[in-house]
Amino acid sequence: MELHAEFTSEPFRGEGPPPEHAVLACEAAERAGLRTDFGPLGTAADGEHDAVLDALPSIVRAALDGGATQVTLRLNTGDAPRPASTGDPNVLGGFIRAVEAELGARLGDLDRPGKQRAVRLLEERGAFQLRKSVATVAEALGVTRFTVYNYLHRDES
Known part of the structure; x- marks a missing residue:
């Protein structure tokens, strides 16, 4: 079964390069073999159920080690409805x-x-x-x- 994780980390610093904590969290998800869609306030990561669950501690740790003061996580199974795609x-x-x-x-x-x-x-x-x-x-x-x-x-x- 597939899992979809969306995680955000703060603080957000406005314009300029994305915060280090966001970059490090995304890199941790990628090292775990998850498919990612990076954004400066939020990153989506998809993969097999166990792979996503196993990767979550390293993703959160990377964000916190990178200076995040807050990490928010949302998980959905592959069967749950997701936001519409801008493909339309x-x-x-x-x-x-x-x-x-x-x-x-x-x-x-x-x-x-x-x-x-x-x-x-x-x-x-x-x-x-x-x-x-x-x-x-x-x-x-x-x-x-x-x-x-x-x-x-x-x-x-």
């Missing part, structure tokens, strides 16, 4: 077009406060529940993924 551009594209219409401009043409508002609106509508949506939104905004995560994290503060 109509779903995320629809969210983006709706926000552009509401704000009266393409996301990339907005000033910084406008881009922050766009990210808030997309978050409220569930756009970031879609896998790999941050990269697509970052491209539409003309910013880095880390900037999008910064905007999302800023709203939590």
Whole structure:
């Protein structure tokens, strides 16, 4: 049976390179032979049930040794529903077009406060529940993924 793990580590430092604790956690998952999808605040790892469970202690230890003050983990069996994939551009594209219409401009043409508002609106509508949506939104905004995560994290503060 397959398991899907998503883990996040904090603190998040905003723009720039991803935090060391996030990189080290992802590297630990890869060393364990898991398939990974890296993000600066969260990493997904997939593999056989036992491989994922056996890798979790080394993933958490790597994050903590790298300076994480908090690690959050979510596990799903291969049978559990997962967030939709952005492989269907109509779903995320629809969210983006709706926000552009509401704000009266393409996301990339907005000033910084406008881009922050766009990210808030997309978050409220569930756009970031879609896998790999941050990269697509970052491209539409003309910013880095880390900037999008910064905007999302800023709203939590």
